Every structure is written in C-alpha cells, then in structure tokens.
Amino acid sequence: MRKPFYVTAILSGMAALLIASFGYRPQQLQDFNTEKLELDSTILDVTTIAENLNVPWEMTWGPDNTIWFTDHDGKVSKIDPKTGQITELLQIKDYYRKRLGLMSMVLHPDWKTNPQVFINYTHIRPDSVIISKLVRYTYNGQALIDPVLLKQIPGYLGHNGSRLVISRDRKLLWATGDLKQKETIHNPAFANGKVLRLNLDGTIPNDNPHPGSPAWAMGFRVPQGLAYTKKGNLFIAEHGDATDDEVNRVVKGGNYGWPYIAGFSDMPQEKNYSENHKSIFPAKAWTPTIAPAGMEYYDGNIPEWKNALLLSTLKDQSLRVLKLDKKQEKVIGEDILFRQKFGRLRDVCVSPSGDVYISTSNRDWNPPANFPVKTDDRIIRISKSGIIPKDKRTAKTKQKADKQSAAALFASFCESCHKADGQGVQGSFPSLVTSSKLAGANNVLIPFLLKGSQSASGEGMPGFGFLPDEQLSEIVSYARLKFSTNINAISASEISMLRVKN
Ligand SMILES: [Ca+2]
Ligand SMILES: [Ca+2]
Known part of the structure; x- marks a missing residue:
C-alpha cells in the first residue's frame, strides 16, 4: 500500500534534517553509473554505489540490510546500497598501517541478542613491536562501543592475513598469515600461518585438534579469503610466493603444506616432504599467481554463478567464479570477469537477494598501472537485471588466463x-x-x-x-x-x- 503523501513528506523532511545535522551526502539512485554485462543467459547491471573510499578491506551484509565495511585507516562504516548513504560507526585509534592496516571483521550471527562485531587489526606498541589484535565491539544502534580485547598475536609489516568467519556451531575462525616466519608455521604454540579456532569469548574450544592451542589447520602463507559454503564446508584463499596461489578446503587438523609444499607436490623436495607428512593439496592453484583476496560462497539468482566461490583478486584485477561440485568439496570450473576493469579487487559481499558487491583496493601500497583513478576506491554492485531470450543466447568467450609473449x-x-x-x-x-x-x-x-x-x-x-x-x-x-x-x-x-x- 502506498503511504499517504503527508507521511512521505514528513519522513523525507526527517531524513533531510538527519542528513543536515550529520552532514551525510546521500547519493541518489539515479546518480549511480550503471553498465550492462551479459553472461551466457543472464543480463547483469554493474553499478558503482560508493566512491572515494580508502581501501574497503572487509564488506559484510548487515542485519539492517546495509553493507558494513572497514577501511584501511581503522574506520568501520555502513552503506545503504539503495541510496549510497554512508554512516560511520567507529574510528579505531590504535591501528597501525605500514602497508596493510588490515581490518577484517565479522558480525555476530545471533545479532538480536548479541549485537557484536569482531575486528582484527594491526597495532604497533611503544617498543615498536607489531601485534595483531582481535577486538569485540558492541553496537548501540548508532556506533560501535565498549571494545573488549579477546586475543592478541604477533604481527608484521605484511603477511598478516587475514579474514574472520563464524561457523554454524558459533566458533570464530581466523585465517592468519605466516609473518614470513617459516619455522613456527607447523608449531601449534604459534599463531602464524594457520586457521585459528576460538570460542566467541576468545577462549580455546575443548575439541580443537591440539589441546590448549587455537590452531585448527596449519601450513598457510598469506590467506585473505575465508568462506563457508551452504553445506558448511570451509574454504580458504591464500597468496603463494612466486608460484601457486591456492584455494583449499579446510578440515580439522589439516596440514596445507607451506613452506614445504607450494601448490601440488610436484618438485622432488615437495614429494619427499609429502611422503613423510600427511598433506592436503589445493582444490585449485594458480601459476602465474593472481593474488587472491576476499571470497564468498554464492547460491543466489544468477544461474551461471550458482554453487560457486566468488574470489576477488589483486594482482590479476579480476573476479573469479570458482564452480563447485555437488558436495561442495572440489573446484570444477572457473570463469574470469572484469579483468583490469576496476583495478585491484579486495573483497566480495553477497546480499540475501543474490546481489554481489565487490570493493577496489587501488589506494593501497601497491597500485597497478593506470590506477588509482579519481573515484577510487569504490564499491560496485553486480545484480541480475534480465534474461537473454533462448534464441539469442551465445556461449560467451571466456577471458583467457594464459598468455605467452x-x-x-x-x-x-x-x-x-x-x-x-x-x-x-x-x-x-x-x-x-x-x-x-x-x-x-x-x-x-x-x-x-x-x-x-x-x-x-x-x-x-x-x-x-x-x-x-x-x-x-x-x-x-x-x-x-x-x-x-x-x-x-x-x-x-x-x-x-x-x-x-x-
Ligand atoms: Ca598448500
Ligand atoms: Ca608444487
């Protein structure tokens, strides 16, 4: 039912007052710049909904149908994807940014009873030691308040990772980087190069594979992607060194090889290691490397992407669609989109209606040629806007990953x-x-x-x-x-x- 005119007028008046008093500058929908993109059978709208951001590292769908996002300089905000209106929720003061002032974030799944947000960021102490903090904040309806330090682990200038997710059984999974310290990756007493598993109060669950240790799986280099599929399988995306970026399915107690194995066990020293240590090999590996970052599972209304992992990449400047098998254990196909169109892509977010959001990372420490552009960084929405009639469909030429000159x-x-x-x-x-x-x-x-x-x-x-x-x-x-x-x-x-x- 349409609202009577005066109600609309009062509501818009109130909105205008709010906007005037807080200085928001909402972007109207008609201001958004939309392009069309055709998949095999689906027409997509590709729309920039936010500009002039500063490396949005984490985007996650909020309980109020907005996108909650962090940026490189310690800020947490939310954006209304319908209007582009941005509301700031928190400015962390003690963050440290040399290269990556990283800011992973996850919202408590039981939001009504626990309006809490978990944030991981790096901090430098007065004695110049860098640490990586896991801090819980509470949302009071307007801002994030009452920080509680749940855990701190060693950090580094780079190679910190990271990404956070919460499992169905309400554990916090935290992908950490190797900190360039290879000796401790396979030692459960150290936090680097692992997927850590914690209770939501920061304590260590009783059923972790190494008693008293948060280590859940080991042998990772620089993971920046972590996502559950619909069936509850956990996938991680990580940066390799000169070769072998990887996506792996994470299982309890798994050894994922780094630094002894990069990608599959195909070099003599790798074979030697894997013969003597039970090792898990990737669901997918890439050489040349693509620098994978944020990742989400997709099961929305874009049929070409159903039952796939959507993976943003930095170096390759693309969105990768990794199709999964029925059991959601294996990667069985890959499509590549937007190569070099928007620059580096840091994260992916999927809305309940099946819209996909990607964020650029062109204002970070390592911008590619021709970036950043004036409007960077940006959040871009990809949504289904139509269907190509059956007799007009053509198999679209996929962007090729391999070049030889x-x-x-x-x-x-x-x-x-x-x-x-x-x-x-x-x-x-x-x-x-x-x-x-x-x-x-x-x-x-x-x-x-x-x-x-x-x-x-x-x-x-x-x-x-x-x-x-x-x-x-x-x-x-x-x-x-x-x-x-x-x-x-x-x-x-x-x-x-x-x-x-x-
Ligand atoms: Ca590996
Ligand atoms: Ca290898």
Missing part, C-alpha cells in the same frame, strides 16, 4: 612488484632501470634469479627456478632490452648451463 611473461611474473615501467616501489621493490644486477654479469644475475634472495628489511625476491629455460631467457632478455643499460640477451642454453653449475 615475453611481455606477457614479464607481466605475469615481474610486473606486480617491479611495475610495467620497471621503476618498482620505493623501499619495497627495486627499480630495474637502475639495477646493477640486471645490467651485470650473467653468471651473477641468473643464479640470483633461479634461487631468489631473502631480505631482512624489504620483500626479498622469490626464486624463479621453476620456470623453464626458454621462458627465463625471454623474460630476462625482455627486461634488459626494455629497462637496462645492458641490452644483451641471455640464451636458454646459457641459462641451462648456469643452472647445472649452481
């Missing part, structure tokens, strides 16, 4: 750090233009490339020995020609010789 190899393996212009990122990734190594002797450069290096301060470089000689030859020759004062090519046979010697 020297430029494409460089883009796949080198560009996310050294950048398309070879200039790198100051303080993190060295410039190839001024690199004495790239310009220097082959018998120094090639062993370095094959084995990589560890760096105490910077990122170090992973070894690229897994690439065949021909591809290494193409990449190095290309990088020299493009960026270096030494433009001499290096042949595959020379690389093969240096491989044997080193």
Whole structure:
C-alpha cells in the first residue's frame, strides 16, 4: 500500500534534517553509473554505489540490510546500497598501517541478542613491536562501543592475513598469515600461518585438534579469503610466493603444506616432504599467481554463478567464479570477469537477494598501472537485471588466463612488484632501470634469479627456478632490452648451463 503523501513528506523532511545535522551526502539512485554485462543467459547491471573510499578491506551484509565495511585507516562504516548513504560507526585509534592496516571483521550471527562485531587489526606498541589484535565491539544502534580485547598475536609489516568467519556451531575462525616466519608455521604454540579456532569469548574450544592451542589447520602463507559454503564446508584463499596461489578446503587438523609444499607436490623436495607428512593439496592453484583476496560462497539468482566461490583478486584485477561440485568439496570450473576493469579487487559481499558487491583496493601500497583513478576506491554492485531470450543466447568467450609473449611473461611474473615501467616501489621493490644486477654479469644475475634472495628489511625476491629455460631467457632478455643499460640477451642454453653449475 502506498503511504499517504503527508507521511512521505514528513519522513523525507526527517531524513533531510538527519542528513543536515550529520552532514551525510546521500547519493541518489539515479546518480549511480550503471553498465550492462551479459553472461551466457543472464543480463547483469554493474553499478558503482560508493566512491572515494580508502581501501574497503572487509564488506559484510548487515542485519539492517546495509553493507558494513572497514577501511584501511581503522574506520568501520555502513552503506545503504539503495541510496549510497554512508554512516560511520567507529574510528579505531590504535591501528597501525605500514602497508596493510588490515581490518577484517565479522558480525555476530545471533545479532538480536548479541549485537557484536569482531575486528582484527594491526597495532604497533611503544617498543615498536607489531601485534595483531582481535577486538569485540558492541553496537548501540548508532556506533560501535565498549571494545573488549579477546586475543592478541604477533604481527608484521605484511603477511598478516587475514579474514574472520563464524561457523554454524558459533566458533570464530581466523585465517592468519605466516609473518614470513617459516619455522613456527607447523608449531601449534604459534599463531602464524594457520586457521585459528576460538570460542566467541576468545577462549580455546575443548575439541580443537591440539589441546590448549587455537590452531585448527596449519601450513598457510598469506590467506585473505575465508568462506563457508551452504553445506558448511570451509574454504580458504591464500597468496603463494612466486608460484601457486591456492584455494583449499579446510578440515580439522589439516596440514596445507607451506613452506614445504607450494601448490601440488610436484618438485622432488615437495614429494619427499609429502611422503613423510600427511598433506592436503589445493582444490585449485594458480601459476602465474593472481593474488587472491576476499571470497564468498554464492547460491543466489544468477544461474551461471550458482554453487560457486566468488574470489576477488589483486594482482590479476579480476573476479573469479570458482564452480563447485555437488558436495561442495572440489573446484570444477572457473570463469574470469572484469579483468583490469576496476583495478585491484579486495573483497566480495553477497546480499540475501543474490546481489554481489565487490570493493577496489587501488589506494593501497601497491597500485597497478593506470590506477588509482579519481573515484577510487569504490564499491560496485553486480545484480541480475534480465534474461537473454533462448534464441539469442551465445556461449560467451571466456577471458583467457594464459598468455605467452615475453611481455606477457614479464607481466605475469615481474610486473606486480617491479611495475610495467620497471621503476618498482620505493623501499619495497627495486627499480630495474637502475639495477646493477640486471645490467651485470650473467653468471651473477641468473643464479640470483633461479634461487631468489631473502631480505631482512624489504620483500626479498622469490626464486624463479621453476620456470623453464626458454621462458627465463625471454623474460630476462625482455627486461634488459626494455629497462637496462645492458641490452644483451641471455640464451636458454646459457641459462641451462648456469643452472647445472649452481
Ligand atoms: Ca598448500
Ligand atoms: Ca608444487
């Protein structure tokens, strides 16, 4: 039934007053910029609903039909997806952001009785030690108040992870990064490189696999995606090093291999490890890497995406649709969307009606070429708006993941750090233009490339020995020609010789 005019008028008047007193600047629906996208049988509307944000790290559907989201600088807000109106709920003051001022968040599923929010963020102590905090806040109808520190674990400049979810049996699952400390990943006394499982008050459940430890599963590198399927299977998405980003199904007590195994057990030292240690291999792995971030299970009204994991990627700048089998245990297909259209994508959120929201991450520490754009960062809605008539349907050409030219190899393996212009990122990734190594002797450069290096301060470089000689030859020759004062090519046979010697 339509409301009488005066009720509408009073309500809009009240809304205007509210807006005036709190300074909100609501975006009207008609201001939103919408594009159409066709899948095989479905027409989608792709609409930017928020602009000028600062790396929205976590988005989660709220009990009031708004999207609750965190940003890089310690803020928690909610956005009404119908109007674009944003309401700030909390500014955390003691967050620490060097590269990633990370902000994972999950809402209590029993909201009516427990209007609580769990937030994970990094903090730096006065003695310069970085820690990762798990803090619970309570919502009073307007803001998040009464912080309670549930747990704190060691943190680092990067490699912190993280993502939080709450299970059906009301446990908090927390994916943590390896902190670049490989020795402790498989030790249940340490919190790094794991999925931790806690009671919602921060205590350790009695039925965890290692008594007295929050460790639930181990052997992860940098997980930023964690999601339950409808059947209650838990999936995790993590960043590999030079190879093998992974999506895994997480089970109690599982060993997921890192740092002994990257992806599948296919190298001699990996086989040696997996023969002696019960190991779980990925549901899906990617080389070249794509840098997977937030992930959600989808079972909404877009038929092409039903029973799939939706995965946002940073380096590859895409949304991946990972189709699952009936049991929701295996990944049986993959579609790639929006490649390089919106830049880096940090998180995915699914509404109860089946709309999908993605957030960009172009104002973080590692923006790709051509980003950020003026309106970054953004939250973008993807919703079903129509059906293509049966006689007009065509199988859409999928975006191909694999490219082979020297430029494409460089883009796949080198560009996310050294950048398309070879200039790198100051303080993190060295410039190839001024690199004495790239310009220097082959018998120094090639062993370095094959084995990589560890760096105490910077990122170090992973070894690229897994690439065949021909591809290494193409990449190095290309990088020299493009960026270096030494433009001499290096042949595959020379690389093969240096491989044997080193
Ligand atoms: Ca693994
Ligand atoms: Ca492997």
